[in-house]
Amino acid sequence: MLEDFSTTTLGPHWIPTTVGNGFIQLSPSILRMGFHAAQEGHYSNGQIDDYTHLSRSHFPWKPPLRMLVRARSSHPATTMNSYKEPISKEHLHGTAGFGFWNYPFSIHGDILMLPEAVWFFYASPPSNMALVPHTPGWGWKAQVVHAMRPEALAALLPTALTTGWARLTGQTRYAARWLQHFSGASEALLPVEMDQWHTYKLEWHSQQAHFWVDETHILTAPSPPRRPLGFVTWLDNQYAIATPQGILRFGTVSSGPQWLEIDTIQIEALT
Numbered sequence: 001m002l003e004d005f006s007t008t009t010l011g012p013h014w015i016p017t018t019v020g021n022g023f024i025q026l027s028p029s030i031l032r033m034g035f036h037a038a039q040e041g042h043y044s045n046g047q048i049d050d051y052t053h054l055s056r057s058h059f060p061w062k063p064p065l066r067m068l069v070r071a072r073s074s075h076p077a078t079t080m081n082s083y084k085e086p087i088s089k090e091h092l093h094g095t096a097g098f099g100f101w102n103y104p105f106s107i108h109g110d111i112l113m114l115p116e117a118v119w120f121f122y123a124s125p126p127s128n129m130a131l132v133p134h135t136p137g138w139g140w141k142a143q144v145v146h147a148m149r150p151e152a153l154a155a156l157l158p159t160a161l162t163t164g165w166a167r168l169t170g171q172t173r174y175a176a177r178w179l180q181h182f183s184g185a186s187e188a189l190l191p192v193e194m195d196q197w198h199t200y201k202l203e204w205h206s207q208q209a210h211f212w213v214d215e216t217h218i219l220t221a222p223s224p225p226r227r228p229l230g231f232v233t234w235l236d237n238q239y240a241i242a243t244p245q246g247i248l249r250f251g252t253v254s255s256g257p258q259w260l261e262i263d264t265i266q267i268e269a270l271t
Contacts, residue, residue: 003265005031015052020044022236031233034074034259038094038237043252045237046259051103051230056113059228061100063204064270069098069120069233070199070263077140077194078124092194093255095240097121098233098262099202102148102225114147115183116225118204119232120211122194126253127239131185133176137243140194142202142211144221146184155181163246175244186221197263203270231267235260 003011008026010016016024021035021044033046051059075092099119104112121143123129128137131145159175159182166175192198192213201212209224210217235258241249 001265001267005029005262005264010048013050014048015050017045017047017049017052017234019236022046024048029263031262032259033233033235033262034257035235035237035255036257038253038255040252040254043236043238045234047232047234047236049103049230049232049234051232054230056102056228059102059230061231061267062228063206063224063226066201066203066266066268066270067099067231068199068201068264068266070197071098071233072197072261073122073194073235074257074259074261075195077122077190078138079140079189089256091124092122092258093124093253094235094237094258095121095123095127096235096260098200098231098265100204100229100231101145102227102229103232114152115145116148116227116229117143117145118202118209118221118224118229119143120190120200120202121187123239124253125239126241126251128241128243128247130176130179130243131183132180132187133173135187135189137241140190140192141187142190142213142219142221143187144185144209144224146223146225147182148225148227149184149223152182152184163244166244167246170245172244175246179242179244184223186219188219190218205270231265233260233262233265 035044038044101117130137162175211219
């Protein structure tokens with residue numbers, strides 16, 4: 001599948017979604033998703049995907065495959081060096097990204113599932129999804145999440161026990177490790193400016209997933225998901241908090257105008 005957005009209408013395989021102040025705009029060779037403004041307490045989203053009308057068993061993508069996306073955002077990502085409270089208006093707010101996931105909150109009668117993803121993912125503070133020790137719970141990342149596996153069930157009780165201990169004592173070392181075991185997460189921060197054009201590539205195999213930016217290898221993730229997943233690219237104003245201290249919270253943030261632009265999406269099966 002090669003999509004270069006060369007026409008002024010989306011192809012029939014794409015399902016557009018706009019919520020709140022979200023918009024989707026097409027110009028020759030560019031898809032732009034975003035919102036003119038977002039308000040705290042009101043969800044806004046602009047996205048396209050290829051799975052909304054499908055049951056999970058019919059999601060179209062599984063390993064081995066290669067994905068290539070050329071993209072940029074209106075604002076740079078919040079980084080370790082730029083982080084401060086309140087979040088600067090000069091940085092992208094909410095979450096954004098592109099890649100494959102299992103849409104764990106299906107509205108089509110499927111059983112709710114733990115998350116599975118192989119994608120490039122951005123979250124701004126106050127998001128704090130601390131799934132991998134020694135890695136910020138926010139930022140622009142290459143990421144794999146593989147929670148739907150037998151090992152996650154075995155890790156459930158130790159995760160709960162160590163999380164409770166961390167909440168009582170503030171000692172998060174063991175809880176952080178067990179949270180990673182439970183989520184099956186691997187991730188790495190991307191050392192590039194999100195508001196500049198870059199080519200993002202991943203190869204998803206049954207035993208490993210590999211991520212590149214502009215041909216620089218960023219991450220090798222062991223044991224990625226094997227079930228069929230759907231492709232999505234989006235920008236919204238959501239945040240999520242899931243920490244080793246047992247804090248779990250979701251919400252929305254305010255922002256001014258911002259967008260994510262996609263120039264090319266290429267997905268091909270590998271042999």
